[in-house]
Amino acid sequence: xxxxxxxxxxxxxxxxxxxxxxxxLHARRFEQQLRLLRRWFRLMPLSxxxxxxxxxxxxxxxxxxxxxxxxAEHATVALPLLQRYGVPATFFVAASYLDGGCTWSDIxxxxxxxxxxxxLNLGRSGFASYDIACPVRRRAVIEMLLATLxxxxxxxxxxxxxxxxxxxxxxxxxSDQVLALHRAGMEIGAHPLHHTVxxxxxxxxxxAEIAEGQCRIEExxxxxxxxxxxxxxxxxxxxxxxxxxxxxxxGFQAAVGSARGAAGSGSDLFALPRFSPCEPGNGGFLLRxxxxxxxxx
Numbered sequence: 001x002x003x004x005x006x007x008x009x010x011x012x013x014x015x016x017x018x019x020x021x022x023x024x025l026h027a028r029r030f031e032q033q034l035r036l037l038r039r040w041f042r043l044m045p046l047s048x049x050x051x052x053x054x055x056x057x058x059x060x061x062x063x064x065x066x067x068x069x070x071x072a073e074h075a076t077v078a079l080p081l082l083q084r085y086g087v088p089a090t091f092f093v094a095a096s097y098l099d100g101g102c103t104w105s106d107i108x109x110x111x112x113x114x115x116x117x118x119x120l121n122l123g124r125s126g127f128a129s130y131d132i133a134c135p136v137r138r139r140a141v142i143e144m145l146l147a148t149l150x151x152x153x154x155x156x157x158x159x160x161x162x163x164x165x166x167x168x169x170x171x172x173x174x175s176d177q178v179l180a181l182h183r184a185g186m187e188i189g190a191h192p193l194h195h196t197v198x199x200x201x202x203x204x205x206x207x208a209e210i211a212e213g214q215c216r217i218e219e220x221x222x223x224x225x226x227x228x229x230x231x232x233x234x235x236x237x238x239x240x241x242x243x244x245x246x247x248x249x250x251g252f253q254a255a256v257g258s259a260r261g262a263a264g265s266g267s268d269l270f271a272l273p274r275f276s277p278c279e280p281g282n283g284g285f286l287l288r289x290x291x292x293x294x295x296x297x
Contacts, residue, residue, distance in 0.1 A: 004262035004293050005049055006041065006063040009274040012071055013078045020113055020135055020142075023278060027077050033277060033285060034085045037063060040286070045187050046090040046227055050254040050272075056265055065089040066256060066274065068229055069195065070097055072170070075177035079184060090187040092229035092256075094195035095216035097172040103195070104161045105146055107168040112142045125163040154196065175220055182221040189227035190214045197231050198243045207246050214250060226253040233258030235271055244270030261295035 014026040037043060041063035052058040065082075067074050070093035082089055097103070112120060118133035120141065127145065132138045149157050182188050192198060192209035193216065201209060210228070217225045228247050232238040235257055247255050247270055254269040261273040275292045277285055 002264040002266075003058045003060060003062070004264055005053055005058055005267075005272075006262050006289065006292060007046065007049075007256060007272060007274040008037075008063065008065050009256070009258060009276050010065065010067045010078070011069060013067075013073050015073065015077050020139055025278070027081065030078065031081050031085075034081060034087055036286060037065075038085055038087065040289075043087050045088045046189075046256075047187060047253060050227075050269060053263060053265065053267065054269060058265075066189075066229065067091045069103065069191070070094055070173045070178070072173050072177065075173055075180055079181060079186070082186070083184060088186065090189050090227055091178075091181055092189040092191050092227070093173070093178055093217055094191040094193065094231075095213050095220075096194045098178065098220075099174050100170045100172070102168050102171040104149065104157060106171045107161050107165050108145050108149065109142050110169060111164045112138050112145070122164060125160045127160075154200065178217070178220060182223065187227065188217060188221055188223075188225060189229060190217050190225050191229055191231060195231050197238045199238055199240060203242065203246075206243060207250075210243075210246055210250055214252075226251065228252050228255040230255060230257045233274070235259050239271075241271075244268065260292065262293050 010025065012024055013030050014024055017026045018024045041061045042059050043063055043065065046064040046066060049058065049062055049064050065087060067078065067089060070091065074091055112132060115132060118131065119129055120132050121129040130141045132141055149160065178188060190213045193213035194209060196209055198206045214225050230239040239257065244255060254272060256272045256274050259273040260275065263272045275289065
């Protein structure tokens with residue numbers, strides 16, 4: 001009988017609700033989810049769950065919490081709540097973001113969010129002038145910019161985003177915060193060094209991104225890093241089987257993507273699915289978790 005493994009993926013965990021993005025997870029909602037997860041699931045570190053999965057000894061109702069990118073609030077908001085409820089978690093960190101970094105999408109969001117007045121001129125970035133007179137319009141502009149920039153080659157995207165904000169506000173963890181997570185007993189995993197989608201790189205460049213990302217985190221925490229998360233994480237689109245072989249050769253134990261579903265005894269350990277808990281209410285959260293158990297990853 002197949003015993004499923006639920007792996008949850010978190011990104012932002014804000015201290016307070018975001019009026020521009022009310023669906024974004026914040027501390028109060030995250031605490032509610034932790035209470036439900038503790039009640040209905042057996043929560044364990046991802047490395048232990050992967051070992052059980054490989055050996056066919058996974059206990060019933062097993063689940064793992066994972067966090068991507070390395071946002072500063074992982075240390076300041078999520079960690080205290082995880083400690084309060086005794087919940088283990090795995091944090092995937094892109095080493096190049098540490099100590100003052102931020103993602104291009106966060107830069108775009110904050111430029112539009114904080115722009116004064118009712119119009120925003122982005123001519124320097126190759127865009128137009130936009131009406132941002134109300135929150136609905138600001139959000140629409142953000143979503144349009146993100147959708148457009150996501151399709152561009154990385155170098156062009158970086159140049160256009162840099163033209164929007166030459167001194168973006170850092171959103172990522174410091175090295176000391178990563179160390180604090182590690183010393184608190186949390187698992188630290190790796191992303192590619194620059195959080196680059198692996199399918200966009202040559203094989204040699206992908207291997208370098210994987211190896212250097214792992215090496216820098218290992219040097220920081222002085223411990224082995226054996227878990228990996230693919231940026232974006234769509235199988236066949238953002239990563240392929242060849243990347244799993246690279247990770248295996250590099251000594252990784254497993255890798256997670258972003259495909260829906262639960263992992264089972266026959267799952268590829270280097271393409272494990274994850275569930276994104278985005279429902280605001282407890283009932284919807286539990287229903288989606290239950291439905292996820294019956295979706296084969």
